[in-house]
Amino acid sequence: MEVLDILIIGGGPIGLNCALEAQKNNLSYLIIEKGTIVNSLYNYPLYMRFFSTAEKLEIAEIPFISTAPKPGRQEALEYYQGITRHKNLNIHLYEKVIKISKTNGLFEIESSKSTYYSRNVVIATGFYDIPNMMNIPGENLPKVKHYYSEPYPYAKQKIVVVGSSNSAVDAALETYRKGAEVTMIIRHSEISKSVKYWVKPDIENRIAEGNIKAHFNSELIEIKEHSIVFKDENGNINEIENDFVLAMTGYLPDFDFLRNSGIELQGDCLNPVYNTETMETNIKNLYLAGVVCGGKDTRLWFIENSRIHADMIIKNILKMKYF
Incomplete structure (x- = not known):
């Protein structure tokens, strides 16, 4: 039975960033994404332009070259999918995670195609899948x-x-x-x-x-x-x-999935419980990354300010692994 160091749920920019940090630190990992690479961005309006400038959308210090002050959807798709190809990231596409359970310190992750085992799990699923x-x-x-x-x-x-x-x-x-x-x-x-x-x-x-x-x-x-x-x-x-x-009433994270994974949700905004220094939830070795951290307050986190989550998570995993 193969046991991964990290299984990452969600192949958006922050999920990719977590994978890049894991790869850089020689940790075994797998991304499981229910759609295509950066699926949420793929489903954005065709001519959408970001509020952020290109450099603020960069991950892993890989330059994002844009011909416009504010990059658009197609440029972002080229950037993030290009990174996935160039870095040969370990990612399974069109595969949906159904259930996460934990026994004796090991996570069992059941998907629509297989079952995986991992010491750590990162949920980076965003919020774009469920309309409000x-x-x-x-x-x-x-x-x-x-x-x-x-x-x-x-x-x-x-x-x-x-x-x-x-x-x-x-x-x-x-x-x-x-x-x-x-x-x-x-x-x-x-x-x-x-x-x-x-x-x-x-x-x-x-x-x-x-x-x-x-x-x-x-x-x-x-x-x-x-x-x-x-x-x-x-x-x-x-x-x-x-x-x-x-x-255009907005979108919500999959709260049922978070609850079923054992993550506590608090307040009217259903804010997930996590350590703000490590991104670890109330379940040991289960982490959150990206906009999913904001609960119903989906404007709290975005690519620009949640890129740091990957570094925080990997540092904590390495600390637990070696000390």
Whole structure:
């Protein structure tokens, strides 16, 4: 029976970074990823640009060369997948981890294809897989999309965009510029302050001139086949014609998987319990890395500020191994 030093769940940038640190320190490791390399980035909108500059997305001190001040999705895919090829990282793709259990200090990891054994496990699964549902009638209709990739399918259509974050603003602007009639339903009183600074004036100006309609302090309450129903800031119920709903309401980590792995979750945000100096959870030798650490507060961690997790984890594993 082969026993790995580290099994890493998730082949995103932070999972890759953990593997690179393990490789550098001659630790045996395996990444298991349920999709392709950096699967979440692959599923981002086709023309998305990062808020961070290229150097802040780098891992393992490998230069990220970008032709633009803010790299886009395709450049990031080339960078991270290129590293995986060049460094010959040990990664299994299109394989989903189903269960983690621990007996006598050894982890058994059951996947959709096999069973593995490891002394340490790192969960770096991100949060992009589970949409934050609105839980309203009609949300399961085919016209409702929780993921947005490109604007072309929505040309000449009546679009409702739910939300005011970066993804919602990008969807609203791009579909508007391809000829969609765009209405935004926004729970808050203004466009989110976290929206990219070079994009925020654009959406605010389009709203001010009336080319994109926006209902602030409003809530979508029902989706019908050819219309949507929402409550406005005055409490009035309104119904408007609609072809598609782009529900850009955010995404969540797989909390059931974390719980079933034995990780304690605390507070309203379901924050996972972990040591902030080592990233070790309440389960000895089980670590968290990347944005999954933030629970429901998915804006707390991102590539730029969670790259350090890999170094913290590997240092602690080496300390436990040799001392």
